[in-house]
Amino acid sequence: MNRFGERFAFSTFGESHGVALGCVVDGVPAGLAIDEAFIQGELDRRKPGQNAFATARKEGDVVQILSGVFEGLSTGTPIAMVIYNGDQKSKDYENVKNIFRPGHADYTYFHKYGIRDYRGGGRSSARETAARVAAGAIAKLMLRELGITCKSGVCAVAGIEGLAEDFDYAMQSEIFALDLRAEAAQKAAILEAKNAHDSVGGVVKVRIEGAPAGLGEPMYYKLDALLASAMMGINAAKAVEIGEGVEAAKMRGSQNNDPLTCKGFESNHAGGILGGISNGDAITLKVHFKPTPSIFIAQQTLNTSGEEVECALKGRHDPCVAIRGSVVCEAMAALVIADMALLNMGRKMDALKRYYA
Amino acid sequence: MNRFGERFAFSTFGESHGVALGCVVDGVPAGLAIDEAFIQGELDRRKPGQNAFATARKEGDVVQILSGVFEGLSTGTPIAMVIYNGDQKSKDYENVKNIFRPGHADYTYFHKYGIRDYRGGGRSSARETAARVAAGAIAKLMLRELGITCKSGVCAVAGIEGLAEDFDYAMQSEIFALDLRAEAAQKAAILEAKNAHDSVGGVVKVRIEGAPAGLGEPMYYKLDALLASAMMGINAAKAVEIGEGVEAAKMRGSQNNDPLTCKGFESNHAGGILGGISNGDAITLKVHFKPTPSIFIAQQTLNTSGEEVECALKGRHDPCVAIRGSVVCEAMAALVIADMALLNMGRKMDALKRYYA
Amino acid sequence: MNRFGERFAFSTFGESHGVALGCVVDGVPAGLAIDEAFIQGELDRRKPGQNAFATARKEGDVVQILSGVFEGLSTGTPIAMVIYNGDQKSKDYENVKNIFRPGHADYTYFHKYGIRDYRGGGRSSARETAARVAAGAIAKLMLRELGITCKSGVCAVAGIEGLAEDFDYAMQSEIFALDLRAEAAQKAAILEAKNAHDSVGGVVKVRIEGAPAGLGEPMYYKLDALLASAMMGINAAKAVEIGEGVEAAKMRGSQNNDPLTCKGFESNHAGGILGGISNGDAITLKVHFKPTPSIFIAQQTLNTSGEEVECALKGRHDPCVAIRGSVVCEAMAALVIADMALLNMGRKMDALKRYYA
Amino acid sequence: MNRFGERFAFSTFGESHGVALGCVVDGVPAGLAIDEAFIQGELDRRKPGQNAFATARKEGDVVQILSGVFEGLSTGTPIAMVIYNGDQKSKDYENVKNIFRPGHADYTYFHKYGIRDYRGGGRSSARETAARVAAGAIAKLMLRELGITCKSGVCAVAGIEGLAEDFDYAMQSEIFALDLRAEAAQKAAILEAKNAHDSVGGVVKVRIEGAPAGLGEPMYYKLDALLASAMMGINAAKAVEIGEGVEAAKMRGSQNNDPLTCKGFESNHAGGILGGISNGDAITLKVHFKPTPSIFIAQQTLNTSGEEVECALKGRHDPCVAIRGSVVCEAMAALVIADMALLNMGRKMDALKRYYA
Secondary structure (H helix, E strand, O other), X not given: OOEEOOOXXXXXXXXXXXXXXXXXXXXXXXXXXXXXXXXXHHHHHHOOOOOOOOOOOOOOOOEEEOOOEEOOEEOOOOEEEEEEOOOOOHHHHHHHOOEOOOOOOHHHHHHHHOOOOOOOOHHHOHHHHHHHHHHHHHHHHHHHHOOOEEEEEEEEEOOEEOOOOOHHHHHHOOOOEOOHHHHHHHHHHHHHHHHOOOOEOEEEEEEEEOOOOOOOEOOOEXXXXXXXXXXXXXXXXXXXXXXXXXXXHHOEHHHHOOXXXXXXXXXXXXXXXXXXXXXXXXXEEEEEEOOOOOOOOOEEEEEOOXXXXXXXXXXXXXXXXXXXXXXXXXXXXXXXXXXHHHHHOOOEHHHHHHHOO | OOEEOOOOEEEEEEOOOOOEEEEEEEOOOEOOEOOHHHHHHHHHHHOOOOOOOOOOOOOOOOEEEOOOXXXXXXXXXXXXXXXXXXXXXXXXXXXXXXXXXXXXXXXXXXXXXXXOOOOOOHHHOHHHHHHHHHHHHHHHHHHHHOOOEEEEEEEEEOOEEOOOOOHHHXXXXXXXEOOHHHHHHHHHHHHHHHHOOOOEOEEEEEEEEOOOOOOXXXXXXXXXXXXXXXXXXXXXXXXXXXXXXXXXXXXXXXHHOOOEEOOEEOOOOOOOEEOOEEOXXXXXXXXXXXXXXXXXXXXXXXXXXXXXXXXXXXXXXXXXXXXXXXHHHHHHHHXXXXXXXXXXXXXXXXXXXXXXX | XXXXXXXXXXXXXXXXXXXXXXXXXXXXXXXXXXXXXXXXXXXXXXOOOOOOOOOOOOOOOOEEEOOOEEOOEEOOOOEEEEEEOOOOOHHHHHHHOXXXXXXXXXXXXXXXXXXXXXXXXXXXXXXXXXXXXXXXXXXXXHHHHXXXXXXXXXXXXXXXXXXXXXHHHHHHOOOOEOOHHHHHHHHHHHHHHHHOOOOEOEEEEEEEEOOOOOOOEOOOEOHHHHHHHHHHOOOOEEXXXXXXXXXXXXXXXXXXXXXXXXXXXXXXOOOOEEOOEEOOOOEEEEEEEOOOOOOOOOEEEEEOOOOEEEEOOOOOOOOOHHHHHHHHHHHHHHHHHHHHHHHHOOOEHHXXXXXXX | OOEEOOOOEEEEEEOOOOOEEEEEEEOOOEOOEOOHHHHHHHHHHHOOOOOOOOOOOOXXXXXXXXXXXXXXXXXXXXXXXXXXXXXXXXXXXXXXXXXOOOOOOHHHHHHHHOOOOOOOOHHHOHHHHHXXXXXXXXXXXXXXXXXXXEEEEEEEEXXXXXXXOOHHHHHHOXXXXXXXXXXXXXXXXXXXXHXXXXXXXXXXXXXXXXXXXXXXXXXXXXXXXXXXXXXXXXXXXXXXXXXXXXHHHHOEHHHHOOOEEOOEXXXXXXXXXXXXXXXXXXXXXXXXXXXXOOOOOOEEEEEOXXXXXXXXXXXXXXXXXXXXXXXXXXXXXXXHHHHHHHHXXXXXXXXXXXXXX
């Protein structure tokens, strides 16, 4: 179950304090130019240790392609990529070796698998998302050829919401802020929480442009359903909205329906999706991230023997996981769209006949 | 792609104005008592035409089991169920035969498949959800044997939110209201919109109790990810929240983390899921439904020839799809948990050895 | 696990003595003309009770389409088909109600599911293959549009092998014999065994013409691997050969390699498949069926209490399952090729770009 | 499609002349002791360059585990293994850079993907099977804990068939011969062909002991169907037989049925499988391999421009791929059984209830 997607599919492996992590991307059409610098660039966007708003863990996150590319082009065979772990400083975890960290997956992994990998987050660590970003970079390369772009940014931090939606600005912002005017307050909120040994939540927006109408496979592989799965599966995500999202539930049909004209839809409350299928408009969604569970304030918890103990974490953690999470949302969105683009082929008999003519 | 689930899997078929719709449930363990009256009862909860708050379309929704059950017990083979359509009054759709209905899937289906089934919603109609409810009833029967219950109700209509969470009351409320005190205002809002030829949105809560810790398959079949997919794939759903959901993004880690004591978790902001795996606490989620797109106010749209026309719908439609949607949410939740319960077996080597000892 | 295929996928349901059996075909491209008479005709070819060489069980095998077709065309939604059981004369099984029939699946189903459906073969009955033939007929309709044909026939019965490979003659032969000159001896062998209350085995050949080069998905969904799975999964199949098959293992490379010229391959030892991918030549395979396990000679067996008893079957059974099995092989082959044809789309980047241009 | 299995699943990546090849094994129950020396030992059995009967290509085939194991135990997360290619001497292929090699997959890959990886077999090379053997070793470790063993050996070479079935002897034979008395003649046949710049075919037997009754998932994931798929998907395999196989088709029912007594089955024509489900007896199968297509005799073929040319191969190739193929058959058999063992859990309601009690 460490695999995602049907036709453009990827699987990931690796733990935060193991030898390496990586992914295998299966189903990439042959003949796609694989720009390694672009893939590395995407990883660098997600990479920790770059400023005060992310964990200080240092990782080169250097990706190596092991297969599936020949003379710069995809061959149609699986593209395996590996990232060796550099900074495996797991001694930060020694004092919580036998203590369940509140808000963390160590409690549930222990109950599910009966194994305690006390070195750190292990498989449940957000470090795993580096592999998703590598896979997502391949998806973005493919989508680029089809004129489809995926962009992301942070719209809210600690409840401080920006109004603007400037995805280009987000690319240069240290916290991927979508609104320059909200950025300073958002940064201040992060640092304040950090100094208080606490953490904050945040909200990410994703916008996909250029997707043709027709993507999404009803009934149980709808575009919105798969996007929801992709986003909710990201570490710390607790809510996903498509288009107008929670606001739509407060509206009347006459407000929420998007009128259709010769020039296209007059509004986009739907977020570009109707009946689980893209309608040709921009696909928009929001992902809500809880505050990082790793905080340095003492907390009530249990140890593996079932005794009540106080948990006092050490180490280096993101004060706001939504920041780097935005890069992951974008990667996952690209992976979903790439899969849908392949799945949609052959849905019409005439296209099939043309293909084999 | 009309299939959902891995081990406890179901697929559905059928259109709103076709001969019949139904489902095939695959993976039901052998030896489960199949209570047909219970299945029919679940369908009756979702059935239209029962009061002023739902469409007047009359459907008996009588389910017939075609296979997989012998002498009242599941045999381990696929359980096929069929519901023949009674009221196929598709002449309501004659005046919109060539007109794309705003907010509907007919536009996207047409672009995807190149086919226009002008008889009505077709496959994209909420009528399809009857098949999900039938499948969900089997899941609920299985979960009952494991001491797991799934309940649902409507917490908000047209922005009017109830505070109480009384799932027992919801069972008897005409609008499945969770809060008796909000119910009257919620009903009034529905009728007001209906009289104005308009519609309203609503919000559904689902609560799963008795689920053991350990359900959910990381990385890409996490419990929350699959629940998100299951819910977002329901007609008109536009947002899904797990536990504290969107509110979590506004909190600090010290507030949002659930302290763990010998008696269990002290709070449940997590909604019973950590790292995509159930933690033994109640699993809670919210689904936001947009207002029914089918309204009787004239709207701007295109016809299939690409000309701008006015759309004037006739017929019978739910003024608030969230109401009957709550039964569907509950069914889908049960189906997800059933699948997860089967998938979780064999995750530990000692359990596997015990099984084959 | 009652589902087969990835893109052109089908699932089946139903037991030999239940209410009905049927299939749901998912992934049929929209716009395919669905010729119901053709589907019924395919079922009629497989139908029992037509001559002395098959079981006397009378079944109309009338198929009804429940969904997925509108105005004679596939709509892209699941095509559900149902065949109600007519002749449910399960009293033939009363004397073996608690007795495991040698060579049958009742022993293994009992151990797997802990349930004994003593009415007859149940899910393991060859009756289930009617549903496959219905699904296969849809596949054949699609392949016909692409210029691909699947043909089958019986090449050997009871060790009596024909030399000719006349698929047109097989269509009119009561035993689907590929060689007119061997037919009489083959028929005689069947009747002789039948009169001796025994049964015989047989061998089926399948030939697929017109398939383009490029079908088959390495590594683990190769064309030959999937054909092998499809054929070996048919009731009573015990061996599958591709092309030269078992003979290839006795040859030298210089004999077995097929020389390639401007006019195509000079021979076809490969059976049209290289590296698991079709090479454009005819795809050929053979399926070996064991003799029908249902014989009327007394046999040593156990009852469900574990006591040794004599099994004396009554009823009506095919003296040679390979005969009607050939229609099933042909259907399964068509289903495999249809799936492969859809899967192959989008394997090249330039095709993907052309599709979305 | 480079993935195999449902619950105990693996995917592979890598080309013969690329950086590395490897596999990711997903679904291994947590708590399994991972014996790295055993895994390496399995790879060493398959490794080329060890004697005159295999290719002279030298490969260390040193496997490195990247994830999924902690303190010697599986953690339940994906186990990734990588084997870096050492001897990438692809200059052997320079003279056939633009020439399709008869009997090879380069022709079909070129047609499917539009890409020519002229360095050698690439993804279609038998070198890929090293990754399967690594994955299979994990499966064997798991099966060992359940008392299930998989053994293999070569029963025929160039039509020279051994009668004995000594799997222990095969372990020490240079050609994995099952019959000591046939071994010398078989070896001579290989060397004779090799000296004639030609190659020979061979046949492998696999025997699985200790498997409980009940493994196999009808209808379309039957044990025999999946074994057939697993075996036919191995490079150069052209036929698969279960139990009596092709001989069964020549027998009568009274001969072929296996009588059942209190002590078990009196014979095993069925090869341990009835109705696609294991019956508790030994599971037996045979795989027929064509002669290695890479021969040094000049052959007629085409180049990539479609011109007729003579193909004169150089390099190092196995004179009989069945030899090393037997190790791969064994690995694939173990992988199938491991998957089936996990899938079978939860097939009975009482087992499910016991699990969650």
